[in-house]
Amino acid sequence: MSESVVSSVPCPSLRSLHEILPQEPLLMMGAGPVPIPDRVAKANSVVINHLGETMSQVIDQVKSMTRYVFQTNSKWVLGVAGPGSAAMEMAAANLVEPNDRVLSISNGFFSNRMAQMAARVGGIVTEIVTPVKEAANPDWVREHIEKVRPQIITMVQGETSNTVYNIHLKEIGKLAKEYNCLLVVDAVCTLSTMPLKMDEWQVDAVITGGQKGLSSIPGVSLLAFSELAWSKIKLRKEPVVQWCLDAKLAENFWHNNGYHYTAPVSGIMAIHEALKLVCEETLEKRFKRHLRCSLALQHGIEGMGLELFVPPESRLNSVVGIVIPDGLTAEGICHHISHKHKVEIAGSFGQPIVRIGQMGEQCREHNLFRALHALGCTMRDLGVKVDLPTGMAELETYLQSLGR
Numbered sequence: 001m002s003e004s005v006v007s008s009v010p011c012p013s014l015r016s017l018h019e020i021l022p023q024e025p026l027l028m029m030g031a032g033p034v035p036i037p038d039r040v041a042k043a044n045s046v047v048i049n050h051l052g053e054t055m056s057q058v059i060d061q062v063k064s065m066t067r068y069v070f071q072t073n074s075k076w077v078l079g080v081a082g083p084g085s086a087a088m089e090m091a092a093a094n095l096v097e098p099n100d101r102v103l104s105i106s107n108g109f110f111s112n113r114m115a116q117m118a119a120r121v122g123g124i125v126t127e128i129v130t131p132v133k134e135a136a137n138p139d140w141v142r143e144h145i146e147k148v149r150p151q152i153i154t155m156v157q158g159e160t161s162n163t164v165y166n167i168h169l170k171e172i173g174k175l176a177k178e179y180n181c182l183l184v185v186d187a188v189c190t191l192s193t194m195p196l197k198m199d200e201w202q203v204d205a206v207i208t209g210g211q212k213g214l215s216s217i218p219g220v221s222l223l224a225f226s227e228l229a230w231s232k233i234k235l236r237k238e239p240v241v242q243w244c245l246d247a248k249l250a251e252n253f254w255h256n257n258g259y260h261y262t263a264p265v266s267g268i269m270a271i272h273e274a275l276k277l278v279c280e281e282t283l284e285k286r287f288k289r290h291l292r293c294s295l296a297l298q299h300g301i302e303g304m305g306l307e308l309f310v311p312p313e314s315r316l317n318s319v320v321g322i323v324i325p326d327g328l329t330a331e332g333i334c335h336h337i338s339h340k341h342k343v344e345i346a347g348s349f350g351q352p353i354v355r356i357g358q359m360g361e362q363c364r365e366h367n368l369f370r371a372l373h374a375l376g377c378t379m380r381d382l383g384v385k386v387d388l389p390t391g392m393a394e395l396e397t398y399l400q401s402l403g404r
């Protein structure tokens, strides 16, 4: 008897996508994903053969632009189909061998994730946790290096979860080399928003995602290894357990025009265009734009009487943390600002804050005015006394004072 062609699991009845999506697009001012430029969106609709001459030209340009954005001359630039976490995991999986000693500097949720990843691939991890709201102090790091004698140090440049900026990254890079350690840096929320000089600061692996500073789509991430890191990868005794994340297999696609897995073609087109926009703007101008916009936003927030979570000396500019006023919740604020004012902002992981992103396309004056106004109105709607006119005026005054 032939098999019946009638499905036993019925086809579900569904709403169309436009019925699910909000009628008016939300302004994405959270901790990522961020708005993407038109050129990136158009590139993201392109599908070509993932192997062959055309793709190889695109990949060559992606690698050379990545070297500029990461400030490295290392050959070992790779991409990965996956979120920023996949790039983090690729760094951990390739650099950490079973029983390697790893010192993980943790400022919060994401830097703790790196420690977990290093432990899962067999590293003997010592996690040291900074006090809340504080950057990692190099003397404190040295003390722990001397105790642990790690082969690898992991840290984050900007801890998005609580908006702390590890301002001493360069000094920690120097320390890592003094003690013959490889330094792995998560720059997921900071890359292209502020300086990170991979070679000059002696960083051995830099990790980033697409959906934050680069203003590309989520789902394609980039990482680079120094020559030193690559020589450790080459000398590994055991193969990397995660086949998809094996850097030597990925080399086949990213450096030899060969097959590893079917590359996320459209996402690579999108990140190509996002990187090209960074190159056209130049890093210097991009950093200046980010700093100016973030500081102006911070002045505006304080000007209306709200409190910023982290003190200026260790405050992250790429994502701004705002203390939740008494009686409110992050969910309540985010829900109100999204539904009433069509602006999306973020809650947090473990801290009493809401967060506004200042990454890539978020750092545009019109977005600052709309987001700040929406935040002020939301607070007022929810019963908090804020001085909205003064906040808006502070934003304008600060933008003017810094010029373009």
Ligand SMILES: Cc1ncc(COP(=O)(O)O)c(C=O)c1O
Residues within 6 Å of the ligand: 031, 032, 083, 084, 085, 086, 110, 156, 158, 159, 160, 161, 186, 187, 188, 189, 209, 218
């Ligand atoms: C600093 C940092 N590291 C890692 C990640 C993880 O990136 P993804 O969510 O793309 O996996 C994030 C995401 O917000 C982040 O901010």
